[in-house]
Amino acid sequence: MTANVAVIGAGPAGLVVSRWLLSQGFEPSIFEQGPTLGGQWTAQPGRSGVWPGMHTNTSRILTAFSDLPIDGDLVFPSGAAILDYLHRYARLFALDSRIRFGVRVDAVARDGYRWAVSHGGEVEHFEKVVVATGRFHSPFIPTVPGLDTFAGSAGAISSYHYPGPSAYRGKRVLVAGCAVSALEIAADLAAHGAQHVVVTQRRQRYVLPKFAAGVPSDHRMFTRYGALADEVLPVAEIDRQLKEIVVESAGSPEQYGAPRPADSLFAAGVTLNQNYLPAVAEGSVTVRPWLQSVDGTAVTFGDGHTEAFDGIVFGTGFTLSLPFLDDHLRATLNLDAGGFDTDRHTFHPDLSGLAFMGMWDQSGGYFVPLELQARWIAYTWGGVIAAPSDAEQRAAVAACHERGPRKTRMNLAAITFARAAGVEPQRENWPDLRRALLFGPLAPSCFRLDGPDALPNAAARFAREAAAFGAITDNDLTDRERSYWSSVEQARASHHSAVSGK
Structure with missing residues (x-):
């Protein structure tokens, strides 16, 4: 029997996780409270922080998913171009027909072995739920006297x-x-x-x-x-x-x-x-x-x-707001205390069948790590990769609680999710791309080189994208790169010696 999944939100996170859930045989139903897909990129007043004339501050290559490059030569596309891209992506994977527009989810709660999703006075049950509503909708305004x-x-x-x-x-x-x-x-x-x-x-x-x-x-x-x-x-x-x-x-x-x-x-x-x-x-x-x-x-x-x-x-940031989660979920996740206690921003061992997309704060663009997080969710639920053990998840949640909310960087998030999904590129498999895989851009194509859903044309595409703004595909490191990489290798060797007792 095919499992049905409620995906809450039809922005980039909701679209990309639905695409990968479909690839694993799931049947996603996408709930979108607005009249159109795109999330922030709709530029609709009150629903989006994208203003007229705004362009991305992330480059074209890194503001895309691995199945569909952005059209054109603009390095920093307009907000309207990103919205058009998301519509093309949805058409490519036939996601439009799965989106229920104008449906606001009022509550999500556990109901036995299933999840109850309430909206407009109705309650539907799903085997699994992905929360992909975004974390940049509730602005933080600091207290200022007067x-x-x-x-x-x-x-x-x-x-x-x-x-x-x-x-x-x-x-x-x-x-x-x-x-x-x-x-x-x-x-x-x-x-x-x-x-x-x-x-x-x-x-x-x-x-x-x-x-x-x-x-x-x-x-x-x-x-x-x-x-x-x-x-x-x-x-x-x-x-x-x-x-x-x-x-x-x-x-x-x-x-x-x-x-x-x-x-x-x-x-x-x-x-x-x-x-x-x-x-x-x-x-x-x-x-x-x-x-x-x-x-x-x-x-x-x-x-x-x-x-x-x-x-x-x-321009003072945002607070994480998930008002539709019931009290039990909020307490489990430590939300009301300002936390978000999860295993790598995604799972919680006490909330089987519930996953989150895009709820971390970072420097850099979200498209690449979002796709990798989506693949991790889909591969885990689809049985392509083993789920983390209960002990591993609880240790990760405890560490998250101890650390508290913290901003990260795009590359750290991307590699974390790539490893979890089993798609981190292996440099030894690609001798002609060794420098690009270290010091080149973390283009989405490099995460289709190895592991599940690897593509035969990924190497050629990644080589083009890595070389788009310079000869990064040369295998010889620059003096600075050699110095940087040497420091990493020395640190690794020292750690290995300490662990092995040599």
Whole structure:
């Protein structure tokens, strides 16, 4: 008997997990509360944080799934192009007919050996459920004394509700935060007619451009080497190497007139934007310490400076919101205490038949790790790979609880899920791609080289994608790459000697 699966959400996560569930013989029913598929990429007010004119901050190659490249030559496609891509993906795998539009899931609860999914006064039962509603729908607005008195004509909103720059033409705007959305919006406002733009931040991050020396920055920052290094090198050495890449690509913020960040990249943080630091350098964006209070239109900052604004935009992140999960599920997952206690963001040993997609926070694009997480779920439920043991899962959940919510990096998430799914590429199998598999981009094609659902054309496609912005398919490492890889090999040898007692 074919198992039926409820997939909640028809954004990228819901679509890709449905595609892979179908490949394992499951029958997914996709619940989507909106009128169309695409999740954030629909750009619908109130349902999406994508504003008019927005482009991806992740490159075309890494903003795609392994079965379908993005059309065209744009390195950073528009939001509309990504929405079109998701519609093509859904058609390719006949997912459209499985989506129930305008259906809001009100509750998910265990009912015996099955799962009860409630919507619109009805209850349906499923053998399995995948929650793929996204984690970027509930903006976090920090507490600021007097914020409720703000009287600017453009109001105080979150970046999730940013309508685009035209609403702020000729206005004085304060943008709060230093993450991607805050800097994207500040640069957008400065370039499109705002009278005055100020960014207020708790700390100065390093800022990596989207493009440096003809190469998308996510090809440089999110490599398999970086994931391997993270496992064996001291944190200080990983910090040094990543900072070296960032500063070499963009310099340090104080060189542009922004505050000087902490020496440690991990302490300061890093964010991505092409135009923000140049805007600071030319004076079209001013940087202030964190705002301390609001009184009418007046905002006072940590340095005592007070200034009047017409609008405030908070780019200060999101909280994980899964209101349809019942009290038992919420307690098991530790949600109400601000946690999300799971085995690698996906399973819990006490919640058999329930899985989550895309609920972690990271730097870098989500498409590649989402597909790998989807394959892990489908392969586990389909019996292609062995499920983690109960003891392994409980240890992973305990470690997650101890660690608490923590931001990760795209390459760390991708390799974690690739290993879980049994599809991590093996360098020894591909001698002509050894350098690309270490220091090239984590393109989706490289995860179709080995393991279940390997493709005969994956090597040729990965070679093209790795070489798209430089000769990364050369097998000879650069001096820096050789130095980096040597440090990893030495650390591995030292660990092996310590474990073996030699």
